[in-house]
Amino acid sequence: MLVHSRRARVCVWAAFLVVFLPVFALPFLVIVAASFATGWSGALPSGPTLGHYRDAVRGDALDALVTSLLTAAAASALALALGTWAALSAHALRGRARRAMDLLFMLPVAVPSVVVGLSLLVAFSRPPVLLNGTRAIVVLAHTVLVTAFAYRSVTAAVTRLDPAYEQAAASLGASPPYVLWRVRLPLLLPSLSAAAGLCFALSMGELSATMMLYPPDWLPLPVKVFAATDRGALFSGAALAVVLMVTTLLALSAVARIRTKATYR
Amino acid sequence: MRRAGGGARTGRRARAARDTAVTGTTDTGTATDSGPAAARAAEADAGPAAARTAEADTGTGAARTTDPPRTHRPATGIRLEGVTVAYGGNTVLDSLDLTVGPGEFMALLGPSGSGKTTALRAVAGFVRPASGRVFLGDRDVTDLPPHRRGVGMVVQQYALFPHMRVDANVAFGLRARRTPRAETAARVAEALETTGMAAYARRYPRELSGGQQQRVAIARALAVRPDVLLLDEPLSALDARLRSGMLAELARLHRELPGVSMLYVTHDQVEALTLADRVAVMDRARLQDCGTPHDLYRRPRTAFTASFVGDANLLPVTVAAGGGVEFAGTVLDVPVPASAAPGASATLCVRPHLVGLGDGPNVLRGTLAELRWRGATHRLYVEVGGHRVEADVRELRETPPPGTEVSLHFAARDAVLLPAGAGEDEGGAADGRRRAG
Numbered sequence: 001m002l003v004h005s006r007r008a009r010v011c012v013w014a015a016f017l018v019v020f021l022p023v024f025a026l027p028f029l030v031i032v033a034a035s036f037a038t039g040w041s042g043a044l045p046s047g048p049t050l051g052h053y054r055d056a057v058r059g060d061a062l063d064a065l066v067t068s069l070l071t072a073a074a075a076s077a078l079a080l081a082l083g084t085w086a087a088l089s090a091h092a093l094r095g096r097a098r099r100a101m102d103l104l105f106m107l108p109v110a111v112p113s114v115v116v117g118l119s120l121l122v123a124f125s126r127p128p129v130l131l132n133g134t135r136a137i138v139v140l141a142h143t144v145l146v147t148a149f150a151y152r153s154v155t156a157a158v159t160r161l162d163p164a165y166e167q168a169a170a171s172l173g174a175s176p177p178y179v180l181w182r183v184r185l186p187l188l189l190p191s192l193s194a195a196a197g198l199c200f201a202l203s204m205g206e207l208s209a210t211m212m213l214y215p216p217d218w219l220p221l222p223v224k225v226f227a228a229t230d231r232g233a234l235f236s237g238a239a240l241a242v243v244l245m246v247t248t249l250l251a252l253s254a255v256a257r258i259r260t261k262a263t264y265r
Numbered sequence: 266m267r268r269a270g271g272g273a274r275t276g277r278r279a280r281a282a283r284d285t286a287v288t289g290t291t292d293t294g295t296a297t298d299s300g301p302a303a304a305r306a307a308e309a310d311a312g313p314a315a316a317r318t319a320e321a322d323t324g325t326g327a328a329r330t331t332d333p334p335r336t337h338r339p340a341t342g343i344r345l346e347g348v349t350v351a352y353g354g355n356t357v358l359d360s361l362d363l364t365v366g367p368g369e370f371m372a373l374l375g376p377s378g379s380g381k382t383t384a385l386r387a388v389a390g391f392v393r394p395a396s397g398r399v400f401l402g403d404r405d406v407t408d409l410p411p412h413r414r415g416v417g418m419v420v421q422q423y424a425l426f427p428h429m430r431v432d433a434n435v436a437f438g439l440r441a442r443r444t445p446r447a448e449t450a451a452r453v454a455e456a457l458e459t460t461g462m463a464a465y466a467r468r469y470p471r472e473l474s475g476g477q478q479q480r481v482a483i484a485r486a487l488a489v490r491p492d493v494l495l496l497d498e499p500l501s502a503l504d505a506r507l508r509s510g511m512l513a514e515l516a517r518l519h520r521e522l523p524g525v526s527m528l529y530v531t532h533d534q535v536e537a538l539t540l541a542d543r544v545a546v547m548d549r550a551r552l553q554d555c556g557t558p559h560d561l562y563r564r565p566r567t568a569f570t571a572s573f574v575g576d577a578n579l580l581p582v583t584v585a586a587g588g589g590v591e592f593a594g595t596v597l598d599v600p601v602p603a604s605a606a607p608g609a610s611a612t613l614c615v616r617p618h619l620v621g622l623g624d625g626p627n628v629l630r631g632t633l634a635e636l637r638w639r640g641a642t643h644r645l646y647v648e649v650g651g652h653r654v655e656a657d658v659r660e661l662r663e664t665p666p667p668g669t670e671v672s673l674h675f676a677a678r679d680a681v682l683l684p685a686g687a688g689e690d691e692g693g694a695a696d697g698r699r700r701a702g
Binding site: 162164165167168169170171172173174175176178179182183186187189 | 389390391410411412413414415416417418420422424426427428437438441442482485486489495
């Protein structure tokens with residue numbers, strides 16, 4: 001333990017709460033409180049109701065939620081596949097080639113997502129590849145944005161993986177694809193599922209690139225939250241936001257369960 | 266499994282019989298304790314393969330004919346021809362020539378950074394030689410990837426696949442080779458039986474102790490029935506007690522698998538001397554010496570071998586005109602090779618335990634500098650003409666105080682004359698194990 005005396009510990013806790021509550025917890029609490037309210041003119045919200053939630057889980061809102069979930073699932077699956085592939089390839093490279101690969105996958109993180117959205121829009125708005133106005137371009141944008149994170153976390157895991165495992169496997173007569181499938185990927189599974197969770201969460205909350213690209217029949221939930229607050233419907237927007245938050249958390253905890261099972265198997 | 270069990274029993278009997286014959290004693294315990302060196306003295310004449318063939322004839326031959334997988338395949342040796350490995354201009358293995366005969370147990374002994382592990386990895390295919398060729402039997406495998414070489418490998422940290430149970434670990438190589446299911450099961454059972462791990466088949470590696478994990482690693486390597494088994498410091502992660510147990514296990518495996526050539530990398534001279542048919546001593550990326558453990562210990566060819574394989578007094582001497590050598594003003598009667606000209610300098614190697622206290626042949630007079638009690642023995646450090654000579658004598662009842670004038674002596678046949686300058690960097694007496702640390 002870093003702090004030993006009781007008094008110092010109380011001080012540290014107090015400092016933690018002072019920083020944590022207003023910065024992290026309070027905004028969430030306000031959103032949750034607002035989602036149950038019909039008005040908020042005093043210190044506290046007023047007119048408690050469940051009406052916003054009734055609207056948030058049916059009709060358009062439900063479609064948007066499903067759209068978000070499908071987009072996030074597709075994008076994170078693609079990102080995981082591409083990111084893992086790239087990370088494994090980069091691991092076999094040396095020196096400058098490896099640094100170039102790292103840089104390439106840093107780009108989508110370094111470039112603002114609005115720019116990524118715009119560049120995709122410009123690139124795929126005319127033949128030969130015409131994706132403008134399709135669902136695919138939304139998934140593509142999300143994939144581009146989150147692959148970098150998959151690449152980074154898988155790279156870290158691949159570097160940590162003891163080469164003795166694959167060497168033992170090779171000496172036993174296992175071909176490289178067999179070693180990859182039976183030894184390396186299973187050993188990477190905890191990191192892969194962590195990467196998948198991260199990608200999923202990022203995709204669920206993506207707004208700026210999506211805003212530029214989404215077709216009318218493929219409207220993810222963050223866009224709907226933005227639209228609701230934009231037209232002044234703060235309280236129903238808050239309910240939508242809470243639904244988005246809870247769904248993402250549920251998905252993440254499901255992924256975390258896979259990870260724990262993989263680690264202690 | 267009948268084969269393994271029967272082999273162990275008859276093998277042990279044959280070995281015991283051989284030990285008894287060599288040492289001329291009926292006390293099996295004593296014979297086994299002093300066994301490996303003594304038994305190898307016999308093997309040195311006939312060669313290890315011959316010794317094992319004789320062993321097979323004494324009783325295991327009949328049992329072996331029931332084991333087709335080994336008998337129908339010709340045994341494979343290992344041959345390295347001028348293998349050089351360099352990393353960025355730094356030569357870690359310098360034109361190594363080494364031959365391991367079919368069924369032979371060869372130890373690569375040397376301190377850290379001597380290139381021994383690199384040599385093993387070149388055989389396994391994990392490092393590509395800058396020049397030179399690697400052969401397994403008649404096959405040139407230099408350009409083959411590791412998985413096409415058909416060698417088994419056991420490493421220091423076991424490298425058991427943590428996500429597989431023990432049986433799946435052992436079956437891994439067989440499944441990778443698409444061996445039929447029934448045969449896989451039978452061979453997994455056999456390998457686990459051989460290593461005494463059958464009861465742990467359904468455990469995960471993390472549920473096993475270090476020694477058990479190492480047994481599983483060996484079983485995994487044996488299950489694919491390799492012609493060549495590579496062992497990279499397999500005992501160095503184990504504690505002392507487990508290590509001695511595993512030493513006996515490995516010796517038994519070697520007896521039970523007469524067709525498997527083994528290359529064993531270690532920095533521990535006891536492991537090398539106990540297990541190997543021949544030992545290759547390496548230092549600074551080069552092969553220094555190669556021979557039977559007995560030869561290396563009794564007749565080292567270089568000062569490095571002398572100091573690394575056992576303890577040694579390395580004394581700078583001059584070849585005397587009338588035969589013998591001169592050391593610190595005294596002429597010592599030791600065998601001098603015909604090639605050594607009178608007046609030439611040389612290094613005299615005498616093992617501390619072969620130096621006696623008191624007068625006798627080849628007396629060295631000096632001052633006792635230090636005396637250390639080592640249980641059954643005392644180690645004396647005696648200053649003779651500016652050089653420190655070590656002697657291990659049976660525990661003294663009355664110990665002389667430091668500063669006392671004492672005499673040491675040794676028999677002419679216990680001394681070996683090494684080429685001049687060979688002992689320069691050792692600075693007199695040296696303890697190989699310290700250098701290895």
